[in-house]
Amino acid sequence: MMALLFSWVVLPSPIAVAGEVTVVKATAHRVKDGRFRFRVTLRHGDTGWKHYADKWEVLTLDGKLLARRVLLHPHEHEQPFTRSLGGVKIPGHVRKVRVRGHDKIHAFGGQEVEIELPGR
Numbered sequence: 001m002m003a004l005l006f007s008w009v010v011l012p013s014p015i016a017v018a019g020e021v022t023v024v025k026a027t028a029h030r031v032k033d034g035r036f037r038f039r040v041t042l043r044h045g046d047t048g049w050k051h052y053a054d055k056w057e058v059l060t061l062d063g064k065l066l067a068r069r070v071l072l073h074p075h076e077h078e079q080p081f082t083r084s085l086g087g088v089k090i091p092g093h094v095r096k097v098r099v100r101g102h103d104k105i106h107a108f109g110g111q112e113v114e115i116e117l118p119g120r
Helices: 002-010 014-018
Strands: 022-030 036-043 053-060 065-070 081-088 096-103 113-116
Touching (some): 022 113, 036 096, 065 081
Antiparallel strands (some): 022 036, 053 065
């Protein structure tokens, strides 16, 4: 009985192990129509459909949402992973943005990345 109780107290649940989403890297490339294409690399201990990194966002430094890339499935066996989003229109006065990740349990809160926009 004590061994069972000990394992319950000491061993973390899969949800606790997965933690929050870490933005490992983010880049922005200006495309010919003046919009931007973002490539974002995330790390998260996806544990299946109930707990996985389900989106990332591009925001102004003061928190205004500029773009969102929804992720439709877990990436349990592909860590870290990179996804892109093109056609992002960003106001001319914005020189720097931040990128954050989201997961189904913890929402936002992991490591974010700030990047300077090229050609600004």
